[in-house]
Amino acid sequence: MVLLHGFGLDHRSLLPLEPTFERSGGWRRLYLDLPGATRSPAGAVSSSQQVADAVTDEIRTRVGDEPFAVLGGSFGGMIARHVAHELRPQVLGLATLAGVFIAAHAERAVPPRTVLRQEPEVVPLLGSALDQYREGAVVESAANAREFLQYVAPGLDGADQPALDRIAGSYSLDREPEDAYPEPFTQPTLHLTARQDDVVGYSDAWNRLDHYPRASFAVLDAAGHDLLVEQPDLCSALVADWLKRIRQGL
Numbered sequence: 315m316v317l318l319h320g321f322g323l324d325h326r327s328l329l330p331l332e333p334t335f336e337r338s339g340g341w342r343r344l345y346l347d348l349p350g351a352t353r354s355p356a357g358a359v360s361s362s363q364q365v366a367d368a369v370t371d372e373i374r375t376r377v378g379d380e381p382f383a384v385l386g387g388s389f390g391g392m393i394a395r396h397v398a399h400e401l402r403p404q405v406l407g408l409a410t411l412a413g414v415f416i417a418a419h420a421e422r423a424v425p426p427r428t429v430l431r432q433e434p435e436v437v438p439l440l441g442s443a444l445d446q447y448r449e450g451a452v453v454e455s456a457a458n459a460r461e462f463l464q465y466v467a468p469g470l471d472g473a474d475q476p477a478l479d480r481i482a483g484s485y486s487l488d489r490e491p492e493d494a495y496p497e498p499f500t501q502p503t504l505h506l507t508a509r510q511d512d513v514v515g516y517s518d519a520w521n522r523l524d525h526y527p528r529a530s531f532a533v534l535d536a537a538g539h540d541l542l543v544e545q546p547d548l549c550s551a552l553v554a555d556w557l558k559r560i561r562q563g564l
Contacts, residue, residue: 315341316373316397320388320412322478323469324351328387330465330542334550338557344376348390350481352472359477361484362389362417366396373397377404383560385409385553388514388539392417392487398499399491407560409504409553412511412539415518417486424515428452430536433459443467452510452538461543492525502559503529504552508537508545530556 315335317328325345335341347354349365359365373382383406386394391413398408416422433454440447440459447462448454492499503526507516516533523531532552537544 316344316346316377316382316384316394318346318369318384318386318390318393318397319348319351319469320390321482322473323387323466324354324472325469326465327469328385328390328542330461330546331385331550331553334553334557338554338561340561341557344373344382346372348393350474350477352469356474356477356481360480362392362481362486363484363488365481366393366400366487369393370397370400373401379404381406383407383409383557385411386413387411387542389414391415395491396487398501399495402495402499402501405501407502407504407556408499409506409556410519411506411549412508412514412541413505413519414514415522416514422515423517424512425510427512428510428538429454430510431455439463446470450513450539451544452508453536453544458540458543461546462540466540466543492522496525498525498527500528502556504556505529505531506541506549506552507531507533508539508541509533509535510538511541513539528559 319325319327324347335343349356349359381404384394384397391410398405429452431453435456436454436459439456505519507519520531534541534545534548542549
């Protein structure tokens with residue numbers, strides 16, 4: 315299982331899925347820190363396409379010709395889609411969590427910024443990380459805030475911002491994976507989106523419905539772009555179902 319985190323984060327943002335993989339059993343996990351993430355040098359990488367190419371090369375080096383599945387969150391979801399199509403013969407399945415389907419922010423269909431619940435208790439708990447948390451939080455809670463501090467904030471604080479700015483200047487892939495490889499992707503797939511996600515939205519993913527005939531598509535209410543923090547149980551259940559479908563060849 316190859317796991318790819320979001321833009322400006324690091325691999326820790328996907329660690330809440332570890333119990334799900336443990337319960338499923340048998341998965342060797344490869345968490346990649348993308349160029350510019352904490353302690354992962356960006357070198358000369360200056361575009362999303364170069365990130366995608368670097369990830370593909372790294373997977374070839376580490377995985378060889380073994381079969382594998384790939385899961386990506388946000389920007390990592392866009393990279394995961396590239397990997398799944400580029401290495402399709404050995405890919406067991408693909409999952410995206412609040413994945414980027416339209417790179418250009420101005421072209422995305424997103425809902426208005428909505429906060430369903432604010433929780434005063436998170437203010438002293440988060441301290442200096444409060445603004446980072448509230449930039450995306452839809453349903454605030456002390457439990458969510460602790461998850462944010464443990465899994466999300468370290469990547470935000472450790473990112474190589476100049477490198478990320480350089481990559482953001484060429485954020486689109488050369489071609490969308492579904493257009494570059496138009497034959498439908500028939501391996502078990504999961505696309506998780508969030509109803510209140512004002513970063514990437516949800517409907518852009520659904521526009522690719524016909525390309526993924528073996529995909530579960532889900533829009534989770536009461537969640538924004540950090541849906542793994544805000545809806546952990548639903549995310550876990552749907553990822554577990556995806557892993558089961560892969561294992562059973564369904």
